[in-house]
Amino acid sequence: MMKIRSHAPLLFMTVTILISILSFSLQAMASDELFQPTIPQRVLQPVSVNARAATLVHVPETTIVPAHKADGPEYQLGAGDVLKITIFNEADLSGEFKVDGIGKIALPLVGNILVGGKTLRQIETAIAAVYADGYLVDPSVNAEVLNYRPFYILGEVQNPGSYPYVEGINVMNAIALAGGFTYRAKEDDFLITRASNVNEAKQAFGPDAVILPGDIIEVQERFF
Structure with a gap:
């Protein structure tokens, strides 16, 4: 009668080896998770509109004080200004005149006339009135500034x-x-x-x- 050889010892050994390998793998995985470095995550905090506005620096606006323009109708003449006086159809009476230290200019025929502190329109009216007083009939006068005082x-x-x-x-x-x-x-x-x-x-x-x-x-x- 043929004897049947038992394979139980071999099977037991194989199972034992497999269990050992599986146990070692599980331990290795657990070790990797335990010692894996943690990368810190930056948490972005929301910034409110008011917080941003609080960081703005207020720059005060420069205050510009209004002043009459030198070439405007309100400019008042003074010593050192140079005028060009034109009396239409009277070339001999027209010319360039510098305002002296007391605010006067010297005009042909009529002599000194005060122009300091007056506007160009006021000067035109004053000169026309002077020449109309016994010199010219209805004179037409134009005044302009050639050079301003420093x-x-x-x-x-x-x-x-x-x-x-x-x-x-x-x-x-x-x-x-x-x-x-x-x-x-x-x-x-x-x-x-x-x-x-x-x-x-x-x-x-x-x-x-x-x-x-x-x-x-x-x-x-x-x-x-």
């Missing part, structure tokens, strides 16, 4: 003094013409004496303020 800048600038007036010039332009500030200069506001109001106190103006012929600009010294 302005003056004093105080903490490199080259204080008088400078030719240019239409539309402002305080910062004037300071640039004078070579810029000194290291002691106060650079945010300035004192101006208007030529048309020399009897009034100095007024504070910002850097964009328009200046007029004859104005006196003072750049002050800062205290710190």
Whole structure:
């Protein structure tokens, strides 16, 4: 009779090996998860509109003080202005005239006439009235400014003094013409004496303020 050989020991050994391999794999996976470095995630916090607005820096607007334009109808003439006076059909009476230190010009036939502190329209009316008084019949007069009187800048600038007036010039332009500030200069506001109001106190103006012929600009010294 043939004997049947039992395979139980071999089967038991195979199962044991498989269990060992499976156990080792599970331990390795657990170890990887345990020691895997954690990458921190940046959490973005929502920023509200109000929070952003709070970071804005408020820059105050420069206040520009209105002034009559030099070529406007309200400009008042003064010493140093040069006028061109035209009396129609009277070439001998027309010409260029400079306003003297007391605000007068010398006209042919009629002599000195006060023009300081007057506008061009007022001067035209005054000259026409003078010539109509025994010299001309219904004279027609036109007056215009050929050259404006200079302005003056004093105080903490490199080259204080008088400078030719240019239409539309402002305080910062004037300071640039004078070579810029000194290291002691106060650079945010300035004192101006208007030529048309020399009897009034100095007024504070910002850097964009328009200046007029004859104005006196003072750049002050800062205290710190």
